[in-house]
Amino acid sequence: MSSLQVLTPKNNTELAEALKQATPKSKILGGGTDLVILLNKDEIEPDLIIDMTANKELNYIKEEDGDIYIGAITTITEIHDSELINEKARCLAKACEKFGSTQIRNKATIGGNIANASPAGDTLPALKALDAEVSVINSKGEARFLPLGDVLAGPNKNSLNVDEAVIGVKFSAHAKPWISTFAKLGTRTAVTISRISLAVNVVYDEATNTINDAKIALGAVGKAAFRAAKLEEELKGKVVNKELRAKFAEKLSEVIQESIPGRASLPYKKEAIKGVAYQAFEDLFSM
């Protein structure tokens, strides 16, 4: 049994100090909902675990100058319950609603969900559809922002350096006329891992029933959550009706066919995405 050191920094200064000791074998614990399972299964043998949960500096949800900031150790439950998030980043609140079980939501953190970079991570498509940027700190105490897409390097892989940790995420507030939602499909109604997840964030003009801008992101149908850029362009200026819904579903199906060609799950996912698309439209436009 090799020795394992656990550090629990109380603030960002201590966190930077802790990161000085990090090696490629070290792990950072956000909520532990994935890490502890890997530890129990002996799938990882870290030399050092930096437990983020005592660093209360990183527990916040706030709005400043039109941007929303969420600290890394903010739990999924806290985000789900936040009025600010429900009003100005509803797709993230919805993603948090469908995230794991109550127990998992109480423990899991947004920082952990980002850094863990699971292809099926529920907050990731929502954050992609919000153009989120990830705040990272290094062992010298220097902070920098990275676009979320640059952090997600592949299935359960992030691009951070060994001496870096996610300390937060920011995105611009998407108040009305932005409206957004999140829909997902799993094998059961709750406590389920996404097989397809979809975040839809659009500028909707009620008066003309028109979509004026769109940010669409998909999860669990590729190595990391990604944006469907072409489809976003095609939605702009379109009137919301059944034809648009059908076209939206059809186009998403094409996106999936391009994303996971030859994958065993493709025949199912390219059809089932249509149901997820319809669900999103129902939630956004009551149709």
Place this chain on the structure above:
Amino acid sequence: MPVNKYDVLGKRLDKIEARQKATGKLKFTGDLKFPGMLHCKILRSPHAHAIVKSIDTSEAFKVDGVVDVITYEDVPKILSMHQFLHVPEVMYYDSYLLEKHVRHVGDRVAAVAATTEEAAKEALKKIKVEYEILPAAITAEDALKPDAAQIHEEAKRGDKPVELKGNVLDTCDVTIGDVDKGFADADYVIERTYRTSKPNNGQLERTAVVCVPRDDGRLDVYATSQGIHAMRMNISHSLGIPASKLNCHRMYLGGTFGAHIHTGFIENICAFLALRTGRPVRGEKTREEMFLSCGRHPMIVKVKAGFTKDGKLLALHSDVTDDTGSYAFSGSSKMALTAGFTLSMYKCPNLRITGRSVYTNTPPLTAMRGAGNPQAHWAVENMMEEAAEDLGIDPIELRRMNLLQVGDRFFGQGPQVISTIRSSGNDQLLEKGKKLIGWDEKRNNHIPYPDKPWIRRGVGMARGFHTSGCGSEKPNAFIIDHSCATLKMNEDGTAQLMNAAADLGAGTLSAHASLVAEVIGLKYEDVIVNLGDSDSAPFDGPTHASRGLYGAGQPVVKAAEEVKQILLEWAARMFQCGPEDVEIKESKVFKHNEPENYIPVADVVRKGHFSGWGAAASTASVRPKACPPHFIAIFVEVEVNTLTGQVKVVNAVSGVDTGTVVNLNNVEGQMVGGLHMGMGYALIEDTIFDRKTGEPKNASFAGFHILTVKDMPDPDNIDLVIADTFEPTGPLGAKGIGEGVTNPVAPAVANAIYNAVGVRINDLPMTQEKLLAKIKEVEAKMDDLAMTQKNVKETVRE
């Protein structure tokens, strides 16, 4: 809920241990700790099929805290059985505690005992094993191929060696009547092949055991076991020690669903290590180990049925291919039961069953709620629905006209276990279920939301049964079914029951307490049930086959009647009257019609005991003479999303014919739980193994999903129907309930899906993928049809 004449039965009573459980005070096996206790961990094979070429434990011994390490070279060379259920001639032996020839990923290679669990785990990593990897057969089809590697070289049935050719361990072929003539006379014959999946029991409490050496040289065994005597026989055989050397303790269980009917050998291994080291040894399986040591047998069931044009069943032939996994934990009984149970679904003069039980290089499969019967129901109840459609008869009507009736012969555990049906609530269940689900209104109304035509609804039903125990009119040549109970009165007026039947969490012991209270006339809370052990409790079979109340309850009633007689005689002496002049109610004894002039039962016991009149105690022993079917009818309404293949059960009716209701809470708990488990079997539950390597793909609750409460219909949309019946052979008229409530659920869901979207999936589970693929197939055909019709019209126009 039927009205009854009872004081205690039929009411909603707390389980006797409910408060201990709710407050966390009750000790389950895994909670037990003893001074000097060692922890056992088992080294498991990473290969599905291999021979251990060499094994080196020297480094493992060097780990701090390691006390003992054993391999196949150290364990007794005794070919052993896993469960002790069947009569000695049928009992099946095919395993050693640790194996040189490993037969599935997770098979037992070596075991460590250490002062901490961590040290034991560390030692496992230090054991060096060299394997010679053999080709593996992961499915029954692969194992049956002529060139498949042979998985077992030796096995015994009773004391006779089994001649193993290939991987078939047993076959069956039984005919009743003249099947050929039956099919020849039939106007309509249907033949279908159905497949079932391999769900894991998934019970909350994992297998746990602590074996504690005693000062007298014997061993106390505390374990998650469905039968202390069966476990004692099993361990004593595999270790080659006398049964009396072991004292197996009855423990409360956190659910089993059959996972603890056998010993998974961790119990035997811990006993062996405790005897070797002289120290208490504790073992507890991880969840992954649970997934690698139990589950329901997947079956291929071919059904051929012949009907008259009016729908009367004339002939039925069921052919079963049973995948038993790498060890035959229950011999070939699941093959015999699945095939045999198909014979008991409906009245049919000409019957035949054929089958084969096959070894594969997958974890050993076991009993799981229904013991072969969910598989039988899946085949027969899907087939009946298709037959009804072809014959143009309402599916409920087709079933009604072919029902077994009171007085008919009933095969309770296959054709060897014969009894006569003496109670049936079938008609009540079908009538009430049909009304409550809204059958007539809903069968042809599929679009609940006009603006969302991709959501379709449908209703369906299936019916069936499970046996209550394994009793038969004559002692049978298949399975042990016998129960005993000792009851004594205490000097404070409480009654104390000592028996051995396990309470799997379903409330069996509380039901026994209710029977005692009802028979004698005591308050429910005045009955104490000892957990006890095999040292003090007389022999009983394990709790399985829904026999905990029906079978094990019979000697409880008999003993209570005998104790009551003693109390009445003593009270009569005190009242100076005849025993027929007094009665007991709510723990008080009084002369008929003079309840105000009573003597507390406590005073009667004291008077008797202190005056030397004797002891108010009795031991009763009963061999149940029947295994009455508890009949079940399940009706469900489903919503199918034709875009995603998702199925939601929105309404359900569970109807049971369980005879006298002993405790309404427990009966309803079984009904809802059975519905939930059956829905999971229908829709999602399956354990997956790589077809080549046999590696488990989803051996955890993250990968193997069980439906959650949110997948259940809203509680207001579940109707529970209990038929008003009385089983003359049962304890105070009661029958079983635990397994029947699951059996017909999966086909009921299948039939509702068919009603909703016209799609039938014959192999379980009916996953979103399978459904959506079939729905698309049907839609494509409809499009083709529409196109053809359009073309035809256009051609005509031209």
